[in-house]
Amino acid sequence: MIDQLLKGNTQFVATEFQPNAAYYEALALKQTPTVLWIGCSDSRVSEHQMTGSKPGTMFVHRNVANIVAFNDVNISSILEYGVVHLKIEDIVICGHTRCGGIAAIEDGVRENYIADWLCIASGAKEVADRVASERGLSREEKLELLTAENVKLQIKHLKNLALIKNQHAKGTLPRIHGWLYRVENGTIDVLVDGRAESPQA
Numbered sequence: 796m797i798d799q800l801l802k803g804n805t806q807f808v809a810t811e812f813q814p815n816a817a818y819y820e821a822l823a824l825k826q827t828p829t830v831l832w833i834g835c836s837d838s839r840v841s842e843h844q845m846t847g848s849k850p851g852t853m854f855v856h857r858n859v860a861n862i863v864a865f866n867d868v869n870i871s872s873i874l875e876y877g878v879v880h881l882k883i884e885d886i887v888i889c890g891h892t893r894c895g896g897i898a899a900i901e902d903g904v905r906e907n908y909i910a911d912w913l914c915i916a917s918g919a920k921e922v923a924d925r926v927a928s929e930r931g932l933s934r935e936e937k938l939e940l941l942t943a944e945n946v947k948l949q950i951k952h953l954k955n956l957a958l959i960k961n962q963h964a965k966g967t968l969p970r971i972h973g974w975l976y977r978v979e980n981g982t983i984d985v986l987v988d989g990r991a992e993s994p995q996a
């Protein structure tokens with residue numbers, strides 16, 4: 796596999812980088828992404844590919860189950876750099892179908908660190924449990940609902956961070972969007988349209 800990756804890089808240089816040399820030369824001098832992406836670490840969820848974007852489009856943070864934790868210095872520093880220095884206009888939190896993290900929230904998990912991490916999404920499970928029992932949802936329907944509820948919960952966490960709260964107190968940016976990527980067909984559903992939402996919502 797490693798050889799394949801390096802061969803892939805040679806192809807990238809020949810078929811993408813060199814034919815677009817002017818674009819990549821400008822990009823080498825400065826990155827100016829306007830979108831900050833918070834997604835899952837899952838290997839099937841490649842943000843630039845699924846959105847047809849070139850390198851330089853998005854500043855990216857990915858973790859298990861696209862979670863925003865208030866005590867995570869990693870995401871906080873990415874948010875600070877993105878919002879304060881890069882002047883990011885839009886933040887996308889993107890969950891995805893058939894997410895192992897979401898299944899682990901539903902089923903429970905033995906590994907200590909993963910279990911502790913997923914505790915941050917437990918509020919989403921409470922909502923999904925209630926709705927699934929009210930509506931008699933199948934397991935697959937419930938997992939999709941839990942995925943969507945987790946995206947909404949993480950948006951709430953994001954809006955509660957002082958950095959974002961203070962930013963929103965000054966205006967409407969960054970807009971915050973919630974998406975669901977379907978690994979089975981490659982499409983994106985908009986769960987929360989940040990273009991239509993007020994920052995205090």
Ligand SMILES: [Zn+2]
Pocket residue numbers: 835836837859860861891893894895896897
């Ligand atoms: Zn996932």
